[in-house]
Amino acid sequence: MKRVVLALVSTVTGLVMLLGFKTHSTAAPVALGSTGTSSTGTGSTGSTGGATSAGPSAPGTTTSKIRTVNGHAAHTPYGPVQVQVQLSGSKITNVQVLQHPTASGQDQQINGYALPILINETMTVQSAHIDSVSGATYTSDGYIRSLQGALDQAGITR
């Protein structure tokens, strides 16, 4: 008969560190969209077209070009989530959240910690091998969809 292994690995921090996952907050290039930039939110079809803009870097220099791409505004049960990514080649160098739900205090609380974390996950996971995550949230789904849209536009694929 099998036995339950009460592997009280505290928080599995060791494992997580081993896998190279960062904890939140530090050095994250987080720029949560202020409430002032939130969208009209009228779209019922669920998305608006994203836009690609030329990067700020000087053309023709030896430094790799930074491209900035906006994802579409992904609608979630809590409101739209839209991200902007900056890429150097195929590497994500920065992620900003342009829009996130702010309807309630709870939204702000959730987004206050969830979005910076997602941003950090994006930055770290691209170098790890995680295909999917179990136990996601609405907000993270919106984030992922907008991010995916941005990456699709940028021609980033597997």
Place this chain on the structure above:
Amino acid sequence: MTTPLAGFRLAHPQRLAPGHRRAEECMGTVFSFDVRDLDADVAAAAVDAAVRWLHDVDARFSPYRPDSEVSAVADGRRQLADASPQLREVLSLAAEVAAMSDGAFTTTPFGRFDPSGVVKGWAIERAAAVLVEHGAQRFSINGGGDVQTRGFTTAARRWQIGISDPADRSRLVAVVRAPSAEPMAVATSGTAERGAHIDRVPDDGAGGGLASITLVGTGLAWVDACATAAYAKGEDGLRWVEKRLDGVEALAVGRDGRTAMTAGFPGLLAG
């Protein structure tokens, strides 16, 4: 995170990459499809069919749609004896989990008929079958954090699914790797997901209760329903999985941050 961020490369822009990725809103959540094989157009058609299936399921099973079959049964406008084959299948699965869990799982939470607790996992497993019918052998489907995979991601690499820490989303508590090319199902039930299908919520006494429990098996219909039941069982959930569920392993995370696993779970860990 519900889509693969790992290993992104610049594509040859003029060439269609194989496979297909899509996120689809349905049933109040988001379903992410990630097909790694088939020509892009064939894969897209496969996902189209699977997405149609999900919307059909929503139309039939949504407790929020007055015209759904589930609402008709809940309102007494339709007898269970006249239930569709799909509803019968779901009810039979629900009955199995209810019996196996000694009633921790129910299709009448709060006294109203609502089999939602088994519908999503079942719908995803069936959506996987739709993809297979269209020739796909390497894919994952993630519906609101519950995942069904099949095959390898590439010739040599197996699917790796992160399990988020319920207390701190900046962390993954673990990463599981599909043990083979056979289907793998990963379902997490926890405080973040207060489904109406759980009407016995575990005590959240100081540090005692479960924060989340993740089950790994082969078919998501069974694994997802059992995850719900295991969570409803609270601290007995892990032991219940160990004793009663063959071929299913579990990782529990307590509100105090401690984790515990069934005996076979360590063998699933990646890295």
